[in-house]
Amino acid sequence: METSRGIRKEIVTFLVITFGLSLVFYGLVISAGTLAAAGNLTVLGLMWCPGIAALVTCLVYHRNVRGLGWGWGKTRYHALSFALPIVYSLVAYGMVWLSGLGRISERFFRIPWWGFAALIGFGTLGSCLAALGEEIGWRGLLVPRLAKLTSFTNTALISGVIWALWHYPLILFADYHTGGIPVWYSLLCFTVMVISISFAFSWLRLKSGSLWTAMFIHANHNLYIQRLFDPYTVDTGITRFIIGEFGAALAIISVIVALVFWRMRSRLPTPHSTAGLGSM
Numbered sequence: 001m002e003t004s005r006g007i008r009k010e011i012v013t014f015l016v017i018t019f020g021l022s023l024v025f026y027g028l029v030i031s032a033g034t035l036a037a038a039g040n041l042t043v044l045g046l047m048w049c050p051g052i053a054a055l056v057t058c059l060v061y062h063r064n065v066r067g068l069g070w071g072w073g074k075t076r077y078h079a080l081s082f083a084l085p086i087v088y089s090l091v092a093y094g095m096v097w098l099s100g101l102g103r104i105s106e107r108f109f110r111i112p113w114w115g116f117a118a119l120i121g122f123g124t125l126g127s128c129l130a131a132l133g134e135e136i137g138w139r140g141l142l143v144p145r146l147a148k149l150t151s152f153t154n155t156a157l158i159s160g161v162i163w164a165l166w167h168y169p170l171i172l173f174a175d176y177h178t179g180g181i182p183v184w185y186s187l188l189c190f191t192v193m194v195i196s197i198s199f200a201f202s203w204l205r206l207k208s209g210s211l212w213t214a215m216f217i218h219a220n221h222n223l224y225i226q227r228l229f230d231p232y233t234v235d236t237g238i239t240r241f242i243i244g245e246f247g248a249a250l251a252i253i254s255v256i257v258a259l260v261f262w263r264m265r266s267r268l269p270t271p272h273s274t275a276g277l278g279s280m
Contacts, residue, residue: 002148006061010016013057015053015162017053017057019166021049022169025049026170028247029043030173044133049132049137050135051132051134051135052137054136054141054142068141071141071209071210072210072212077204078208081208081216082216087248093229095249100236101236101249102234102242103194105233105234123223131214131218135218138201139202140214143201143202152202152206152265152268156195156202164191164195167190171190171235171265177245178240179244181240189247192251193254194220197217197254200257201218202261203265225244
């Protein structure tokens with residue numbers, strides 16, 4: 001029988017291991033100066049720190065890793081998770097393009113179908129591999145454990161704040177922000193976006209009982225924003241302040257997404273049900 005004290009100990013252990021492991025990769029990135037200079041393997045290693053921490057924590061406290069939400073659950077939640085970041089990023093960038101705050105590049109329309117298919121196909125696989133590392137930790141362990149202790153609102157807020165803070169060293173001391181705009185602005189927009197979108201991550205994880213929903217949201221968010229919409233948006237003056245993970249458009253849209261999922265909080269399983277933790 002799980003106790004509140006035991007759950008808190010798990011959470012603290014998970015966070016200590018996560019940030020402890022991450023320090024190594026923060027150092028590698030910061031010493032290299034940029035994420036590109038640090039290399040893809042270093043970035044991948046950092047993204048897997050929460051996942052490794054969650055696996056170790058489960059083995060320490062339960063001698064197994066069954067409580068992380070490995071089960072698939074109902075496919076409709078995975079379909080929603082896969083589509084959600086495509087929809088909200090299209091809305092955000094569509095508003096930017098239509099308003100003239102940014103312009104879609106002509107290069108986008110010259111991408112051959114096979115090039116586009118390769119980008120989406122291989123990009124999705126690679127993005128899922130990277131996102132899974134984070135999501136085993138943030139939504140596999142942290143969110144369902146928090147849901148055993150507090151309300152959905154607090155669960156989404158607390159997990160979102162922790163997730164945002166985990167990125168701060170890269171924003172403040174490396175180049176994980178938009179060049180040419182104040183770092184404080186990037187930090188503000190990114191924080192609002194991450195905390196807000198955590199409501200969708202948390203709701204879908206708890207409703208489905210599956211961490212794969214979070215992996216799909218995270219993977220497609222990174223793929224479509226970082227690999228597709230950002231590179232093919234032309235700056236028309238203040239565009240850099242509007243687009244990307246460090247711009248106002250996604251921050252605003254994410255708040256709307258948060259409100260939608262927050263209003264559906266009553267549809268979630270009861271806090272102490274096994275559905276919250278997921279299954280093998």
